[in-house]
Amino acid sequence: xxxxxxxxxxxxxxxxxxxxxxxxxxxxxxxxxxxxxxxxxxxxxxxxxxxxxxxxxxxxxxxxxxxxxxxxxxxxxxxxxxxxxxxxxxxxxxxxxxxxxxxxxxxxxxxxxxxxxxxxxxxxxxxxxxxxxxxxxxxxxxxxxxxxxxxxxxxxxxxxxxxxxxxxxxxxxxxxxxxxxxxxxxxxxxxxxxxxxxxxxxxxxxxxxxxxxxxxxxxxxxxxxxxxxxxxxxxxxxxxxxxxxxxxxxxxxxxxxxxxxxxxxxxxxxxxxxxxxxxxxxxxxxxxxxxxxxxxxxxxxxxxxxxxxxxxxxxxxxxxxxxxxxxxxxxxxxxxxxxxxxxxxxxxxxxxxxxxxxxxxxxxxxxxxxxxxxxxxxxxxxxxxxxxxxxxxxxxxxxxxxxxxxxxxxxxxxxxxxxxxxxxxxxxxxxxxxxxxxxxxxxxxxxxxxxxxxxxxxxxxxx
Amino acid sequence: xxxxxxxxxxxxxxxxxxxxxxxxxxxxxxxxxxxxxxxxxxxxxxxxxxxxxxxxxxxxxxxxxxxxxxxxxxxxxxxxxxxxxxxxxxxxxxxxxxxxxxxxxxxxxxxxxxxxxxxxxxxxxxxxxxxxxxxxxxxxxxxxxxxxxxxxxxxxxxxxxxxxxxxxxxxxxxxxxxxxxxxxxxxxxxxxxxxxxxxxxxxxxxxxxxxxxxxxxxxxxxxxxxxxxxxxxxxxxxxxxxxxxxxxxxxxxxxxxxxxxxxxxxxxxxxxxxxxxxxxxxxxxxxxxxxxxxxxxxxxxxxxxxxxxxxxxxxxxxxxxxxxxxxxxxxxxxxxxxxxxxxxxxxxxxxxxxxxxxxxxxxxxxxxxxxxxxxxxxxxxxxxxxxxxxxxxxxxxxxxxxxxxxxxxxxxxxxxxxxxxxxx
Numbered sequence: 001x002x003x004x005x006x007x008x009x010x011x012x013x014x015x016x017x018x019x020x021x022x023x024x025x026x027x028x029x030x031x032x033x034x035x036x037x038x039x040x041x042x043x044x045x046x047x048x049x050x051x052x053x054x055x056x057x058x059x060x061x062x063x064x065x066x067x068x069x070x071x072x073x074x075x076x077x078x079x080x081x082x083x084x085x086x087x088x089x090x091x092x093x094x095x096x097x098x099x100x101x102x103x104x105x106x107x108x109x110x111x112x113x114x115x116x117x118x119x120x121x122x123x124x125x126x127x128x129x130x131x132x133x134x135x136x137x138x139x140x141x142x143x144x145x146x147x148x149x150x151x152x153x154x155x156x157x158x159x160x161x162x163x164x165x166x167x168x169x170x171x172x173x174x175x176x177x178x179x180x181x182x183x184x185x186x187x188x189x190x191x192x193x194x195x196x197x198x199x200x201x202x203x204x205x206x207x208x209x210x211x212x213x214x215x216x217x218x219x220x221x222x223x224x225x226x227x228x229x230x231x232x233x234x235x236x237x238x239x240x241x242x243x244x245x246x247x248x249x250x251x252x253x254x255x256x257x258x259x260x261x262x263x264x265x266x267x268x269x270x271x272x273x274x275x276x277x278x279x280x281x282x283x284x285x286x287x288x289x290x291x292x293x294x295x296x297x298x299x300x301x302x303x304x305x306x307x308x309x310x311x312x313x314x315x316x317x318x319x320x321x322x323x324x325x326x327x328x329x330x331x332x333x334x335x336x337x338x339x340x341x342x343x344x345x346x347x348x349x350x351x352x353x354x355x356x357x358x359x360x361x362x363x364x365x366x367x368x369x370x371x372x373x374x375x376x377x378x379x380x381x382x383x384x385x386x387x388x389x390x391x392x393x394x395x396x397x398x399x400x401x402x403x404x405x406x407x408x409x410x411x412x413x414x415x416x417x418x419x420x421x422x423x424x425x426x427x428x429x430x431x432x433x434x435x436x437x438x439x440x441x442x443x444x445x446x447x448x449x450x451x452x453x454x455x456x457x458x459x460x461x462x463x
Numbered sequence: 464x465x466x467x468x469x470x471x472x473x474x475x476x477x478x479x480x481x482x483x484x485x486x487x488x489x490x491x492x493x494x495x496x497x498x499x500x501x502x503x504x505x506x507x508x509x510x511x512x513x514x515x516x517x518x519x520x521x522x523x524x525x526x527x528x529x530x531x532x533x534x535x536x537x538x539x540x541x542x543x544x545x546x547x548x549x550x551x552x553x554x555x556x557x558x559x560x561x562x563x564x565x566x567x568x569x570x571x572x573x574x575x576x577x578x579x580x581x582x583x584x585x586x587x588x589x590x591x592x593x594x595x596x597x598x599x600x601x602x603x604x605x606x607x608x609x610x611x612x613x614x615x616x617x618x619x620x621x622x623x624x625x626x627x628x629x630x631x632x633x634x635x636x637x638x639x640x641x642x643x644x645x646x647x648x649x650x651x652x653x654x655x656x657x658x659x660x661x662x663x664x665x666x667x668x669x670x671x672x673x674x675x676x677x678x679x680x681x682x683x684x685x686x687x688x689x690x691x692x693x694x695x696x697x698x699x700x701x702x703x704x705x706x707x708x709x710x711x712x713x714x715x716x717x718x719x720x721x722x723x724x725x726x727x728x729x730x731x732x733x734x735x736x737x738x739x740x741x742x743x744x745x746x747x748x749x750x751x752x753x754x755x756x757x758x759x760x761x762x763x764x765x766x767x768x769x770x771x772x773x774x775x776x777x778x779x780x781x782x783x784x785x786x787x788x789x790x791x792x793x794x795x796x797x798x799x800x801x802x803x804x805x806x807x808x809x810x811x812x813x814x815x816x817x818x819x820x821x822x823x824x825x826x827x828x829x830x831x832x833x834x835x836x837x838x839x840x841x842x843x844x845x846x847x848x849x850x851x852x853x854x855x856x857x858x859x860x861x862x863x864x865x866x867x868x869x870x871x872x873x874x875x876x877x878x879x880x881x882x883x884x885x886x887x
Contacts, residue, residue, distance in 0.1 A: 011468075041588070045547075045588055054656055055653075056649050057649075162769060188649050188650050386469050393472060404486060407486060414497065418495060418498050422491055425490055429483070
């Protein structure tokens with residue numbers, strides 16, 4: 001094939017791809033801005049004391065799956081125990097931990113073995129023991145065999161939950177005291193319709209935490225962490241918040257997600273065959289509700305409900321992103337019938353194509369375009385000025401997307417101090433030089449692993 | 464061609480540079496202004512709150528005059544911040560005087576205008592919320608009208624604001640909207656729950672309404688206010704076709720603790736729906752206390768685990784009345800029922816008592832304890848025995864192990880081995 005022809009095609013693909021991406025993000029950002037504003041005001045004007053002191057609140061079963069979480073489980077559990085919410089139970093699942101997780105749980109909760117008859121309704125692995133806490137009667141601990149991913153741990157807990165709503169929280173997440181109250185205030189507005197709710201959470205790296213309480217929110221200046229903070233903002237505001245406005249949310253985050261139990265039961269619990277459970281469950285819920293012609297809503301809220309520990313080293317980061325990429329591929333393949341299907345409305349025509357184009361194929365388009373352009377420049381088919389111009393174009397598009405999300409974020413959720421905001425502004429312009437390539441590596445390795453049939457929930461190493 | 468491409472890319476890049484630079488500067492300026500502005504706003508509000516507290520200590524005459532002056536110089540947004548946050552409210556009874564002063568000032572006209580027709584939606588909502596706190600003469604009319612606003616947020620916050628005016632008129636408006644699909648019944652009920660008990664008569668009247676949802680929530684709310692005079696009317700709903708209403712009726716009768724209504728509740732113990740049975744169990748225990756065990760104990764065999772747990776809890780509470788049933792259930796085939804009996808014995812401390820009785824001096828007590836032990840071991844009640852036994856001295860422990868061996872030799876050996884392992 002004629003090299004000039006290849007270059008011309010690459011040029012067209014390159015520009016079209018970035019043009020579509022910009023339009024998508026611009027669209028998402030505008031709707032994210034309105035949605036964020038609305039929800040922030042709603043929370044500000046709400047009198048949550050009514051919900052806090054009512055007999056008619058919707059009680060919540062909090063599920064905390066934990067596998068080898070000896071470093072975080074104490075703080076995470078303590079933050080949940082002190083939640084401001086009138087009625088909730090906690091079910092901790094010790095998912096085959098080989099470290100001191102169970103011992104730490106016992107120290108805090110003072111566990112007592114509890115012989116409870118139950119029906120194992122879902123694919124969850126063998127449950128060995130059930131414990132009740134002597135100190136906190138509303139806490140149950142289940143000890144089970146590992147090997148069914150996080151989904152299996154949540155399924156095990158589903159056998160024991162009592163309340164209409166479940167809230168799944170990661171064991172490395174510190175929850176804000178008002179988290180459930182804020183989320184359930186929204187649910188209470190229409191409990192018949194709202195089946196799932198997610199909300200923001202950020203990275204706790206650098207925070208001063210004691211006994212499950214955040215003493216100081218000092219955000220980490222480690223570039224890898226700061227870039228992840230920026231990416232979280234981008235993802236929550238620019239895609240999920242606006243997706244929620246059209247009832248086309250692609251993922252209720254696994255770190256903190258509230259679901260109506262009857263819906264999860266109808267879905268036969270969480271699917272254990274996926275690398276991760278959050279995105280699959282969200283698509284499954286959409287699919288079930290649409291197929292059964294039920295009126296429903298899955299919401300994303302712009303309130304910081306919790307803080308999680310992000311990977312602070314590159315190999316850990318790649319391990320985590322590898323898993324995220326796999327679950328995107330697995331879910332989109334499993335629910336491919338939604339693509340451009342009018343039944344699924346915005347999900348089929350907007351969220352799904354977006355994920356397919358930018359989350360699955362995007363990385364290959366970017367790498368191929370850059371590779372071909374570099375090759376063309378090396379063989380002197382492409383002028384250096386044009387090559388650098390294109391490179392600058394990519395940097396600026398990336399910066400534009402990050403900055404618009406950052407602007408919405410600092411406008412509504414005032415979590416970053418001035419210095420950190422400035423730091424994020426500066427970092428936005430350099431994302432393309434290193435962080436982007438690490439993320440690309442993780443995505444490519446995730447796609448390769450997906451094709452190889454890897455479905456394991458690999459936990460990355462924490463500091 | 465190449466020149467054309469270069470010029471195209473250069474122009475696009477130039478536009479992008481301008482946009483990103485503009486965004487960056489905007490973010491930085493916004494962050495600076497925001498930090499500065501938040502500080503000023505906080506200091507201003509703290510000053511007003513502190514002034515309010517100082518005035519409160521000066522005596523009644525000063526309060527009226529100085530409050531009026533303070534209100535005049537405070538913006539409606541400032542007043543909103545004072546009224547909507549409890550920590551900013553004037554202390555105790557002075558809040559009422561403060562709201563009266565606002566209602567008598569020119570500010571109330573401005574607030575009502577904001578609540579009626581402010582162009583900014585959220586400013587309007589702040590006005591609406593303030594009206595609820597102030598309960599001005601026109602408040603009910605404005606809020607009632609706003610309930611039907613097309614904008615869901617305006618309608619919702621009007622509902623919330625009506626909840627601040629805790630009188631019969633606002634209760635009527637709120638109840639009338641319980642069938643309105645725009646609002647959640649849960650929300651309305653949680654608001655009405657904080658009203659004074661004198662709204663019970665409105666709730667009792669609502670029991671005659673045709674709408675099932677209104678009847679259901681009226682009963683649920685009545686169970687919070689507990690007016691004894693409604694017991695008869697509520698008991699009629701025990702046979703309602705809706706399971707939710709039957710469950711709510713049971714709960715309400717239990718909360719009222721109305722004697723003479725046990726029979727209708729007892730009927731619900733055989734209901735097809737588990738949560739109706741559950742509410743009936745709770746209601747019966749609340750009404751009859753320990754006497755309810757005769758009716759409740761058979762539900763230890765219920766197919767729903769949550770109900771069984773509740774029955775277990777009640778049987779532990781009234782253990783001596785439950786003992787006769789436990790003795791009977793331990794002889795039954797079903798393993799989970801036996802297990803529940805053991806858990807009741809464990810929860811009530813009876814298992815420890817049996818072990819103590821086994822090593823007591825009295826022969827009759829020992830024989831009786833031996834019989835219980837046999838029933839327990841046959842029912843598989845050996846779980847956790849090693850934990851309990853480890854508290855005893857080696858002599859006593861051996862005596863108990865011998866008693867266990869008389870019932871089941873293997874089990875005694877197993878427990879003995881585990882105890883030794885524990886000791887090591």
